[in-house]
Amino acid sequence: MTIDLRGIGDAVRTAATGRGQTVAAFARQALVAATGPNALAMEQLDVPASPSRSVAKLHLRMDEREAQVLIFKARALGLSYGEYVGHLVTGTPLPAPVAQRDADRRALRQSCDQLAALAGDINALIRLLRLAQGAEAARQFGDRMRGLEADVRRHIDLASRLVADPEDIR
Structure with a gap:
């Protein structure tokens, strides 16, 4: 027109x-x-x-300070500028910042390592009890066994948070 x-x-x-x-x-x-x-x-x-999610090119004019903030926030989330703006426009929740996702993955790996060690201890305890070598050896594992439920719950909470949203794991 x-x-x-x-x-x-x-x-x-x-x-x-x-x-x-x-x-x-x-x-x-x-x-x-x-x-x-x-x-x-x-x-x-x-x-x-469209399930194929075709891409359109869009040019925006904005205040230079706003553009710098957009760039900073998109980078912090590990998104392109277009993906970041697309999330804002559609109201789609933004993923956690990259640093937080990396920290969560490290914590999950550490939690998995701790659960693996705990599983080994449980197996050792079961073997000791089967051998009927008694109560003394089993008591040595007592302190570690008392925290079993709490350790498992912490691990499950962390793992659940990370896998609840596939978009959040990159």
């Missing part, structure tokens, strides 16, 4: 620039205001849902 500004082009460009907008965005805002509050409600997004 072309709009004949009939001599007010300079004033429109100055007003748009003053608001940090393009002339097209400024004109659209004026048209929405003139149409009334129901104008945006009538607007429909005509993009078919």
Whole structure:
């Protein structure tokens, strides 16, 4: 669409620039205001849902400080700028920051190692009891066995949090 500004082009460009907008965005805002509050409600997004998730290129104009914040936040989450903006636009939850996901994976590995050692101790205890070499050897494992339930619960809570959302594990 072309709009004949009939001599007010300079004033429109100055007003748009003053608001940090393009002339097209400024004109659209004026048209929405003139149409009334129901104008945006009538607007429909005509993009078919596609399982192939085709990619469209989009250029944004924004304040330099806002652009720097966008770059910083996208990098902290391990997302591209487009993925980050896409999450914000669709209201999709953002993944945990990369550093947090890495820390969670390290904690999960450590927890798995501890559970593996604990399983070995349990097997050793079972062998001792089977050999009937008695109560003294079994008591040596007592302190480690008392914390078994708590250790397992901590591990399961951590593992559950990491695997609950496949998007969160990268």
